[in-house]
Amino acid sequence: MVDDASPEWNLELEYRPFSLELETPLETADGTIEHREGFLVKLTDVAGDDGSDTVGYGEAAPLPGWTESPADCEAALARAKEAARDGPNEALEAVEEQVAARHAVALALADLGATREATPLYRYVGKGPMIGRVPVNATIGDGSPGETAGAATDAVDRGFQCCKLKAGRRTVAADVERVRRVRDAVGDDVELRVDANEAWTYEEAMRAIEEFAALDVAVLEQPLPAGALEGHADLREAAADTPVSIALDEGVLEHGVDAICETRAADALVLKPMALGGIDVARKVAAWVQELDLTPIVTTTIDGVVARTGAVHLAASIPDVPACGLATGEFLAEDLGTDPVLMEKGAAVVPQTKGLGVEGVWEA
Numbered sequence: 001m002v003d004d005a006s007p008e009w010n011l012e013l014e015y016r017p018f019s020l021e022l023e024t025p026l027e028t029a030d031g032t033i034e035h036r037e038g039f040l041v042k043l044t045d046v047a048g049d050d051g052s053d054t055v056g057y058g059e060a061a062p063l064p065g066w067t068e069s070p071a072d073c074e075a076a077l078a079r080a081k082e083a084a085r086d087g088p089n090e091a092l093e094a095v096e097e098q099v100a101a102r103h104a105v106a107l108a109l110a111d112l113g114a115t116r117e118a119t120p121l122y123r124y125v126g127k128g129p130m131i132g133r134v135p136v137n138a139t140i141g142d143g144s145p146g147e148t149a150g151a152a153t154d155a156v157d158r159g160f161q162c163c164k165l166k167a168g169r170r171t172v173a174a175d176v177e178r179v180r181r182v183r184d185a186v187g188d189d190v191e192l193r194v195d196a197n198e199a200w201t202y203e204e205a206m207r208a209i210e211e212f213a214a215l216d217v218a219v220l221e222q223p224l225p226a227g228a229l230e231g232h233a234d235l236r237e238a239a240a241d242t243p244v245s246i247a248l249d250e251g252v253l254e255h256g257v258d259a260i261c262e263t264r265a266a267d268a269l270v271l272k273p274m275a276l277g278g279i280d281v282a283r284k285v286a287a288w289v290q291e292l293d294l295t296p297i298v299t300t301t302i303d304g305v306v307a308r309t310g311a312v313h314l315a316a317s318i319p320d321v322p323a324c325g326l327a328t329g330e331f332l333a334e335d336l337g338t339d340p341v342l343m344e345k346g347a348a349v350v351p352q353t354k355g356l357g358v359e360g361v362w363e364a
């Protein structure tokens with residue numbers, strides 16, 4: 001809900017489709033992401049005679065298996081376009097059930113509000129202190145052992161101190177070999193995470209944990225299918241004396257935070273604002289997760305610059321956030337506009353200009 005005490009709104013919502021090719025397809029156990037399609041949203045608060053218009057941007061990038069379909073997303077945005085004339089809450093209600101569409105509308109509203117208050121988005125949504133940088137992980141696809149070790153070495157050379165390796169497309173033994181090659185290549189000081197995207201059985205995951213413990217893997221993300229809450233709880237217990245934490249990603253969408261906490265199925269939760277329905281929703285979930293002593297990790301869904309920068313602001317608004325999956329712009333061969341976020345020494349430098357800090361996307 002948008003605060004009704006805020007000044008009068010006179011909103012006009014526009015949207016248009018985009019399609020972005022990936023420079024390097026991202027190979028995962030769940031399939032290969034080769035391009036991203038979606039809708040760019042522009043929300044204008046049309047001023048009266050006395051002032052100038054304020055603009056906010058949002059992005060809806062539906063991803064099969066994670067959000068509504070592109071057609072449902074577009075239909076929801078068409079409803080929001082009509083409803084926006086009645087106000088911000090009406091616009092949000094029109095996209096309530098479609099997470100990617102809601103993400104776009106909520107982000108455009110927040111960008112507009114923060115721009116109007118001349119505040120960077122993360123401070124507008126979080127009301128917290130100034131944050132200069134948020135730590136990020138490198139994202140490394142499920143390639144051969146040589147490719148994986150090469151990509152990790154390259155990432156570490158560029159300053160990343162945390163690498164998340166996709167896994168689960170081959171045998172556990174082969175994945176262990178990949179991780180071993182990476183560990184040998186990057187040394188002991190780099191944090192390694194592995195994301196299996198639901199690929200393993202309980203026995204396979206147990207075997208992986210035993211081997212990963214010896215390789216000092218810090219996080220194992222979604223080893224079992226999303227439905228396997230008890231299975232993850234058992235894995236977590238088995239891994240308790242090892243360096244390996246269990247994170248859920250697909251499981252968060254399937255079960256929600258409460259069920260995961262009740263069953264003690266995870267140490268960390270991956271929060272994708274595009275799949276959760278917006279950075280406002282993800283922020284509430286993050287606060288709830290931290291209250292329950294779990295770790296929130298923010299990641300993109302390999303989005304364009306608008307959603308990606310929104311995720312950077314979201315992470316900057318979360319106290320003590322660990323390395324997040326935000327360095328995904330490099331996967332894209334093209335983008336919606338200029339990237340305002342510099343990646344430097346394993347951190348995203350948070351834009352400090354008003355709003356999102358993304359400019360020129362509508363004109364591009």
Ligand SMILES: O=C(O)CCC(=O)C1=CC=C[C@@H](O)[C@@H]1C(=O)O
Nearest residue numbers: 028139164249299300301302325
């Ligand atoms: O977390 C990261 O490092 C980047 C984002 C990422 O890995 C993903 C984005 C979109 C779909 C998924 O295959 C994948 C994930 O499961 O976390």
Ligand SMILES: [Mg+2]
Nearest residue numbers: 195221222249
């Ligand atoms: Mg994941």
